[in-house]
Amino acid sequence: MSTILMKSRGLAAERLADVLREDILSGxxxxxxxxGEVALAERxxxxxxxxxxxxxxxxEAGIxxxxxxxxxxxxxxxxxxxxxxxxxxxxxxxEAAMLAAARAGPETAALFGDLLDQHAGEIAAHPEGAYLQGAGDRDFHMVIARMADNPIILRYLARELYPQLSLLRVKHRNVTGRGAKALNEHKRIATAIADGDAEVAGLLMRRHIRNSWTALEAQLSETAKEME
Incomplete structure (x- = not known):
């Protein structure tokens, strides 16, 4: 990968940052x-x-x-x-879930249905693993962030928060996931958004994130014990 990029001495900082970001978030x-600046400049x-x-x-992205x-x-x-x-x-x-519910259209239910059916198949194949989603249109949370149609929320989530969360997951990639439970939570959030129920969508999303944190906090504790 880097051999192709290194052919151009005019490599833009943004492109270089993209390569390093991928190296970091992949572990x-x-x-x-x-x-080191010198080593990277040589690379x-x-x-x-x-x-x-x-x-x-x-x-600036926090990674x-x-x-x-x-x-x-x-x-x-x-x-x-x-x-x-x-x-x-x-x-x-x-807030993104509430805005998405307010902007939901007749196609929203089908969009979520197709996406979550894909996720269900992947989780069934690895029931004890983490809930791993693809990037972009295959990421449930990113789909909602885009559906919210708020550029400031999308920027903070996509450019700062999600990269830092990915960095956190890299460190704890070997722990057991809560895939099936998270999928059910996603389904309830998707239903509320498709129904246009902003209040319920926001409540369910906040609860979903809280459950995710509770699971991760337990994993952090287990990792700390293993290192002692």
Whole structure:
């Protein structure tokens, strides 16, 4: 992948950031690992300027930490960070669900039905695994965020919150998921949105995020015990 990109010395910072983001969120670059400007400039055959700009973009997205006189590292998210993320997520996604319900049309039920049928098949194949969704139109939460038709909510969720949540999941990818329960919660949220019931949709989404946090918090505790 990087061989093709390195053919151009004019590689834009945004494109470089996209490559690094994929490396980080896939786990190829580990949490806490140092991101040296010199090494990255050599890898991509660019000057340090685009590298520095790319790292700043990832810092703004919350997945890289830049410390003066020390450099950049992949961010390590602790329990307090995770709790704060989920608190913000609950507020933003509940509002997104309410807005989506207010904007629901006759095609909404079918759209959710097709999407959740795909998810049900994937969960049935791996009942003990995590609820892994594809990107974009295959991500239930992203579909709702787009349906809400609020560019500010979408920007915060897609550009900042979701990347940080993905970084958090990379660290805990081997824990047992709660796929079947989450799918049922998604179905109830989808029904409320399709029915145009904004109040219920927001309530169910907030409850869903709270349940997700409760499960993750238990996993964080188990991981901490294993490391002791």
């Amino acid at each position: 190829r670059i580990a949490s806490g690992e140092r991101l 991509f055959e660019v000057s340090r300027g685009p590298v520095r700009a790319a790292l700043n973009l990832l810092n 890289v930490t830049i410390v003066p006189n020390s450099g950049a590292r992949v961010r390590e998210l602790g329990r307090a960070d995770a709790r704060a993320l989920y608190e913000v997520r609950a507020a933003l996604e509940a």
